[in-house]
Amino acid sequence: MNDCITLAHGEGGRLYRELVEQVFLPAFDNVALNELGDSAVCPAFGDRLALTTDSFVVRPRFFPGGDIGRLAVSGTVNDLAVSGAQPLYLTCAMILEAGLPIDELRRICDSMAASARDAGVAVVTGDTKVVEKGACDGIFINTAGVGLFRREPLPQKIRPGDVILVSGSVGDHGLAVLAAREKLDFRPQLESDAAPLNGLIDALLQAVPETRALRDATRGGLTAVANEWAETSGVTVAIEETAVPVRPQVRSACQLLGLDPLHAANEGKVVAAVPERFADAALAALRKHPLGKDAAIIGRAESGPPRAVLITSIGARRILALPEGEQLPRIC
Amino acid sequence: MCLAIPGRVAEIDREQQKAVIDYDGLTKSASIRLLPQVELGQLVLVHAGFIIQILAEEDGEELLQLVREAGLYG
Amino acid sequence: MADIYEDKKLIGKLTARIASALRHPLTIMEVCGTHTMSIAASGLRSLLPPELRLISGPGCPVCVTDSSLISAALALARLPRVTLTTFGDMLRVPAGEQSLQYLREQGADVRLVLSPLDALELAQQEQERQVVFFAVGFETTAPLTASTLELARELDLPNFSVLSAHKTMPAALRSLLGGGARVDGLLCPGHVAAVTGADNFDFVSRELGLPAAVAGFTPVEILLAVAAIVEMSAAGEAKLVNCYKRAVKPEGNPAAREIMERVFLPCDARWRGLGDLPGSGLAIRPEFAAFDAGKRFAAEIAAAPVYRDDPDCRCGQVLRGDISPRQCPLFGAACTPQHPCGACMVSSEGSCAAAYRYGEGSL
Numbered sequence: 001m002n003d004c005i006t007l008a009h010g011e012g013g014r015l016y017r018e019l020v021e022q023v024f025l026p027a028f029d030n031v032a033l034n035e036l037g038d039s040a041v042c043p044a045f046g047d048r049l050a051l052t053t054d055s056f057v058v059r060p061r062f063f064p065g066g067d068i069g070r071l072a073v074s075g076t077v078n079d080l081a082v083s084g085a086q087p088l089y090l091t092c093a094m095i096l097e098a099g100l101p102i103d104e105l106r107r108i109c110d111s112m113a114a115s116a117r118d119a120g121v122a123v124v125t126g127d128t129k130v131v132e133k134g135a136c137d138g139i140f141i142n143t144a145g146v147g148l149f150r151r152e153p154l155p156q157k158i159r160p161g162d163v164i165l166v167s168g169s170v171g172d173h174g175l176a177v178l179a180a181r182e183k184l185d186f187r188p189q190l191e192s193d194a195a196p197l198n199g200l201i202d203a204l205l206q207a208v209p210e211t212r213a214l215r216d217a218t219r220g221g222l223t224a225v226a227n228e229w230a231e232t233s234g235v236t237v238a239i240e241e242t243a244v245p246v247r248p249q250v251r252s253a254c255q256l257l258g259l260d261p262l263h264a265a266n267e268g269k270v271v272a273a274v275p276e277r278f279a280d281a282a283l284a285a286l287r288k289h290p291l292g293k294d295a296a297i298i299g300r301a302e303s304g305p306p307r308a309v310l311i312t313s314i315g316a317r318r319i320l321a322l323p324e325g326e327q328l329p330r331i332c
Numbered sequence: 333m334c335l336a337i338p339g340r341v342a343e344i345d346r347e348q349q350k351a352v353i354d355y356d357g358l359t360k361s362a363s364i365r366l367l368p369q370v371e372l373g374q375l376v377l378v379h380a381g382f383i384i385q386i387l388a389e390e391d392g393e394e395l396l397q398l399v400r401e402a403g404l405y406g
Numbered sequence: 407m408a409d410i411y412e413d414k415k416l417i418g419k420l421t422a423r424i425a426s427a428l429r430h431p432l433t434i435m436e437v438c439g440t441h442t443m444s445i446a447a448s449g450l451r452s453l454l455p456p457e458l459r460l461i462s463g464p465g466c467p468v469c470v471t472d473s474s475l476i477s478a479a480l481a482l483a484r485l486p487r488v489t490l491t492t493f494g495d496m497l498r499v500p501a502g503e504q505s506l507q508y509l510r511e512q513g514a515d516v517r518l519v520l521s522p523l524d525a526l527e528l529a530q531q532e533q534e535r536q537v538v539f540f541a542v543g544f545e546t547t548a549p550l551t552a553s554t555l556e557l558a559r560e561l562d563l564p565n566f567s568v569l570s571a572h573k574t575m576p577a578a579l580r581s582l583l584g585g586g587a588r589v590d591g592l593l594c595p596g597h598v599a600a601v602t603g604a605d606n607f608d609f610v611s612r613e614l615g616l617p618a619a620v621a622g623f624t625p626v627e628i629l630l631a632v633a634a635i636v637e638m639s640a641a642g643e644a645k646l647v648n649c650y651k652r653a654v655k656p657e658g659n660p661a662a663r664e665i666m667e668r669v670f671l672p673c674d675a676r677w678r679g680l681g682d683l684p685g686s687g688l689a690i691r692p693e694f695a696a697f698d699a700g701k702r703f704a705a706e707i708a709a710a711p712v713y714r715d716d717p718d719c720r721c722g723q724v725l726r727g728d729i730s731p732r733q734c735p736l737f738g739a740a741c742t743p744q745h746p747c748g749a750c751m752v753s754s755e756g757s758c759a760a761a762y763r764y765g766e767g768s769l
Contacts (some may be wrong), residue, residue, distance in 0.1 A: 334438065334439070334440060334543065334544065334546035334547060334595065334597035334598065335439075335440050336440075336546065336597045336600070363521075363523055363553070365553045365557070366549055366550070366553055366659060366661055366662045366665065367659065367661065367662075368661070377597070377600060377653055379546055379547065379550065379597060380493070380520060380521045380522065380543075380547060380550050381520055381521025381522070381523050381524065381550070382521065382523075382549075382550045382553065384546065384549075384550075384597070384600060384601055384659055384662060385600040385601070385653050385654075385655075385659055387652050387653050388651065388652040388653075390652050394651065394652065395410060395411075395626065395627075395630075395652075
């Protein structure tokens with residue numbers, strides 16, 4: 001096998017076969033996939049499915065705390081989990097740029113496989129296309145996911161009085177990727193929080209089945225979740241700035257770059273809304289799980305105009321607005 | 333304008349005219365070309381990769397003094 | 407940093423004192439992008455009496471960079487052999503229908519840097535590229551560019567140059583605040599003063615007759631300066647007080663000022679929304695002409711299209727407090743946060759952008 005991806009790897013011939021047998025099958029090994037049928041045949045029990053799909057492009061492909069493969073599994077697993085479903089199966093479609101080192105592809109597949117094992121899901125079918133150099137940025141991955149509902153889907157509507165929690169520190173992923181992309185000489189390195197959250201979410205839903213809504217705070221961060229909930233549920237979502245956990249290093253990095261940790265992306269944090277009387281139980285359930293040990297109560301829903309509001313460190317209230325476009329480091 | 337952030341000088345390399353600045357547990361390098369006399373351990377103000385000023389150490393007392401002084405204009 | 411700078415008790419004391427000293431409606435202007443952001447982010451306005459207005463002046467150097475200078479930067483970014491570097495906030499500032507961000511998305515080699523030294527380092531690493539640093543900023547930032555230019559000359563780097571959009575504050579403030587602007591006091595930019603020394607802003611009280619205070623950037627420090635101005639105003643005094651003593655010494659940073667003078671010469675400059683202001687810009691001295699991108703690429707810049715600021719833009723009057731953002735004919739139609747014309751809309755917390763996003767009040 002060549003050292004780098006070539007257009008021939010995408011032609012369905014011997015090289016493609018080698019790629020499947022030497023890279024994909026060893027990484028994702030499972031009964032449904034090993035059949036290599038045009039469709040995977042998977043056992044299922046229950047009467048309601050959750051389906052989701054997501055595409056992943058990230059530069060750099062490897063960064064402290066994760067890589068594009070870990071993102072591709074965690075992102076899709078988390079989208080299923082926050083709907084209240086149990087993630088079971090993933091598909092994986094890759095678009096590869098000719099010239100991508102096969103060793104790098106192997107590392108990405110191993111990372112996907114490890115994340116899938118963490119999440120208890122199987123990658124059961126896939127597809128690979130190769131495009132010429134310059135037509136994509138190394139590797140683009142799409143994963144689709146299937147989950148089963150073993151409980152009622154969450155209402156995903158929050159009500160005035162509900163308490164809002166986050167499962168840990170915010171901004172870790174966004175700042176880690178930015179620092180890696182711009183080669184900022186931060187020490188220690190900032191690490192992404194990319195992780196499948198289905199175990200943590202399952203623990204929360206077992207302890208508090210009354211949970212009203214869950215979201216993973218990815219692009220747009222906590223700010224985006226607060227604004228979406230305000231919009232879709234017709235409530236004022238008030239977040240208490242000083243209650244939101246932010247690692248000191250991430251806070252410093254944000255200050256240096258002129259960024260707001262509340263707007264920064266996360267890939268391993270869930271935001272939950274629960275009726276007030278279950279707030280302590282929800283917090284305890286989150287904190288008991290290793291991925292939720294820094295969980296905190298960060299705000300509540302109020303009756304009022306549908307908007308997100310921040311109660312700032314000095315006790316003032318202001319609108320928590322979505323940033324215009326991509327957050328870029330600034331000097332003024 | 334001018335986002336400038338306080339940090340503490342953790343290392344100095346005078347030959348390279350560089351310092352390592354500690355911002356509450358996160359370090360990054362900065363140039364000392366505009367403040368060559370800076371010393372290890374000093375609290376400094378860093379703007380766009382350069383140390384631009386030494387910050388006076390404060391325990392808040394000076395700030396309170398300023399608050400009292402401002403009262404002179406009442 | 408000690409939490410005293412966000413201490414709620416101290417803030418309560420200061421706001422109470424401001425409220426009790428306020429005799430009549432007052433408008434205080436700040437002229438620093440970081441003051442703008444800090445005031446907006448902390449929600450400070452909501453703690454102040456409604457008769458006390460805090461407004462943003464031309465304090466964001468990126469936002470006041472005019473379309474013709476952006477046109478020159480765009481022209482350089484379009485050259486295949488050029489890598490154009492600049493600070494992140496510069497990328498979105500428009501000229502005509504374009505911006506550096508737009509060109510970057512179209513494949514131009516535009517890279518953001520955190521320091522002029524990063525641009526110089528890039529030039530050392532990629533010697534086959536012409537690396538241009540599009541330099542922007544007031545007296546705080548100009549010495550950094552100057553120092554980098556001196557280093558480039560020491561290293562004799564043939565592929566590094568600077569396009570200067572540097573400006574200085576005093577001329578702009580004189581033009582804006584002289585002759586009856588509806589501004590009653592000025593929060594002076596603490597980080598400019600950290601370099602120039604507090605006395606640089608003496609003219610605000612002496613010539614323009616306005617109470618002025620050099621302010622730090624935490625909520626407590628900003629309130630302290632606001633309190634000083636309100637109390638001076640009530641006493642009928644116009645002085646300059648330094649409320650940011652931990653960073654602003656009387657002499658500022660002499661080394662930084664000297665290097666700025668060695669490398670730059672005052673020149674006339676055009677400000678987005680304010681027009682041409684004599685002596686308000688910083689041009690690279692002839693001794694450094696070899697590193698002046700405006701000279702090195704003069705032909706290419708001259709050949710490229712030049713965009714002009716929209717002549718109907720009323721930023722100057724908005725900044726002077728003569729009109730509210732909504733009274734500008736461009737507001738909300740030709741000028742929005744997605745397609746900003748004037749500086750007050752380019753800055754995310756500028757008067758016009760805030761009025762567009764939040765309505766006139768905030769909460």
